[in-house]
Amino acid sequence: QVQLVQSGAEVKKPGASVKVSCKASGYTFTGYYMHWVRQAPGQGLEWMGWINPNSGNTNYAQSFQGRVTMTRDTSISTAYMELSSLISDDTAVYYCAREAAYGSGSPFDYWGQGTLVPVSS
Amino acid sequence: DIQVTQSPSSLSASVGDRVTITCRASQSISSFLNWYQQKPGKAPKVLMYDATNLQTGVPSRFSGSESGTDFTLTISTLQPEDFATYYCQQSYSTPWTFGQGTKVEIK
Numbered sequence: 592q593v594q595l596v597q598s599g600a601e602v603k604k605p606g607a608s609v610k611v612s613c614k615a616s617g618y619t620f621t622g623y624y625m626h627w628v629r630q631a632p633g634q635g636l637e638w639m640g641w642i643n644p645n646s647g648n649t650n651y652a653q654s655f656q657g658r659v660t661m662t663r664d665t666s667i668s669t670a671y672m673e674l675s676s677l678i679s680d681d682t683a684v685y686y687c688a689r690e691a692a693y694g695s696g697s698p699f700d701y702w703g704q705g706t707l708v709p710v711s712s
Numbered sequence: 713d714i715q716v717t718q719s720p721s722s723l724s725a726s727v728g729d730r731v732t733i734t735c736r737a738s739q740s741i742s743s744f745l746n747w748y749q750q751k752p753g754k755a756p757k758v759l760m761y762d763a764t765n766l767q768t769g770v771p772s773r774f775s776g777s778e779s780g781t782d783f784t785l786t787i788s789t790l791q792p793e794d795f796a797t798y799y800c801q802q803s804y805s806t807p808w809t810f811g812q813g814t815k816v817e818i819k
Binding site for chain 1: 713744746748755756757758761762767799801803804806807808809810811812813
């Protein structure tokens with residue numbers, strides 16, 4: 592069965608970076624785009640960007656440009672999201688989510704369990 | 713960026729009620745509108761995709777409709793397990809954007 596397993600919670604100080612991993616299993620990792628979505632405490636969902644695990648191509652939301660880097664390691668079917676220059680407003684649960692292969696604009700059909708990243712001095 | 717305005721932000725309903733949630737896109741998004749359900753402490757779960765298509769495994773009491781840039785999620789007969797927060801999301805163009813969410817609470 593399809594599973595996305597994310598790395599554990601990490602407490603960070605302002606100005607630091609965080610790198611969250613998302614290990615995929617149960618499907619062909621390179622066959623599906625992987626997205627990252629975050630959710631601040633008590634707030635809604637915010638799309639951060641995607642990576643094509645096959646090519647490594649990425650597309651980031653403008654609000655994260657210059658601070659986010661999405662990478663992948665196909666040998667271990669794992670996607671990564673690194674966010675730098677953290678501020679308190681980056682405190683959130685970060686999710687990886689697989690884009691279904693229904694065609695252009697498919698929904699996110701599988702999600703990781705989420706990784707909590709508190710940013711506090 | 714395409715804005716997606718969801719309403720209401722919350723509602724109270726009883727088991728057995730019919731519930732309707734609406735999203736309005738700021739421009740045409742064709743049918744690229746998805747609906748998710750999220751329960752506390754859990755990741756979202758897709759319910760509907762392309763406005764009117766039921767995701768595999770989702771109960772048929774959930775349905776979606778569209779009229780221009782207006783999209784609706786309907787729960788025909790609310791069940792106890794349906795109390796949750798619901799989000800719409802446009803996947804027409806990046807940045808993909810979500811509605812603000814609708815919390816469905818027990819009356």
